[in-house]
Amino acid sequence: MKKKLLHVTFEAFSSTFKTPLINTGTMICAPVPSYSTIVGLISCCLGRPLKKDETNIGFTYSYEGDGYDLERTKRLMFSSGKIKKNPESGIALRQFHSNPKLEVYLDNLALKSCFLNPVGVPTLGRSQDVAWITKVEEIDSELTESGKIKPTLIPYPCQNIGGRVIRYCDYFENEELGFVRTPGKMILYQVVPNSEFGIDIFRNNLYRICENEVIYMHTLESTE
Numbered sequence: 631m632k633k634k635l636l637h638v639t640f641e642a643f644s645s646t647f648k649t650p651l652i653n654t655g656t657m658i659c660a661p662v663p664s665y666s667t668i669v670g671l672i673s674c675c676l677g678r679p680l681k682k683d684e685t686n687i688g689f690t691y692s693y694e695g696d697g698y699d700l701e702r703t704k705r706l707m708f709s710s711g712k713i714k715k716n717p718e719s720g721i722a723l724r725q726f727h728s729n730p731k732l733e734v735y736l737d738n739l740a741l742k743s744c745f746l747n748p749v750g751v752p753t754l755g756r757s758q759d760v761a762w763i764t765k766v767e768e769i770d771s772e773l774t775e776s777g778k779i780k781p782t783l784i785p786y787p788c789q790n791i792g793g794r795v796i797r798y799c800d801y802f803e804n805e806e807l808g809f810v811r812t813p814g815k816m817i818l819y820q821v822v823p824n825s826e827f828g829i830d831i832f833r834n835n836l837y838r839i840c841e842n843e844v845i846y847m848h849t850l851e852s853t854e
Contacts (some may be wrong), residue, residue: 631773633837635688638737638745639765641669645693645730645754653701656698659725660823662781664798665848667755668734672741677749682801682814685738688845690780690838692824693727699840700724720833730754732761735837735845739768771837777844778828779836784846791829794821800851813852 647660647667668687673680700723705716745766754760756772779791786795797818804811822829828843836844 633771633773634739635735635771635837635839636739636742636745636768636770637765637767637839638734638763639720640734640737640752640754640761641764641835642730642754642759642761643728645727645732645759645761646724647727648755650727655723657722657724659696659727660672660796660831661794662783663689663732663754665783665800665850666798666802668732669850671732671735671752671754671761672736674750675744675748676741677744679804685736685741686847686849688782688847689734690733690782690845692731692781694729696725696727696822698723698725699737714820726759735771735839735847737847739777742766743766769839771839774836774838774844775834776830776832777836777838779822779831779844779846780828781822781824782846783819783848784822784831784833785848785852786820788820788831789832791822791831792819793823795819796821800848817851 647663649658649660652658665687668689669680703720703722705720706713707716723778746761749768752763753759754761784791795817795818799813799816801814802811837847838844
């Protein structure tokens with residue numbers, strides 16, 4: 631089965647993707663972004679929240695190097711039954727990626743206009759990781775059962791690709807002003823390791839985008 635996909639390339643000087651559950655000590659950058667991060671990126675360009683059933687998402691991610699920032703932090707404290715500003719500031723060591731490139735693939739071609747004229751300023755992680763869009767195009771793809779795949783997230787378990795296992799939430803509800811966002815289903819993923827030519831993979835929802843590369847198209851909050 632052949633399918634047209636929307637291919638969008640984001641580049642930046644730096645990126646910072648939070649590793650779940652690490653909130654103290656050295657802040658380690660996750661090896662690839664989560665699907666919720668990409669949802670936020672698309673929503674920023676749209677100027678509204680992306681709906682869960684609006685598109686399937688595929689991506690690959692690469693970067694040239696990494697480094698560490700030492701930064702001063704402002705903290706909160708709980709005192710007399712209230713949350714207040716802590717008069718003492720903290721120090722955090724935070725890892726970042728340098729010269730990252732994020733390739734996003736969507737099967738909803740109607741979203742093309744939001745990347746040609748984005749409403750917000752896209753970022754790869756934190757507000758200072760400002761990104762720019764270097765490519766917006768429609769490409770041909772074909773459903774396949776196997777191929778070589780580059781760094782991305784695959785629902786766990788997936789045989790033969792190895793890689794780090796990490797738990798992510800695909801989607802957050804954030805519609806009530808003054809309330810914290812509500813996470814959706816937490817899902818275990820495998821991070822496809824970086825390699826020169828890609829990792830051999832065999833599973834469903836793979837689409838061949840060129841002779842030597844396939845991508846995994848993910849349905850939000852689905853583990854299939």
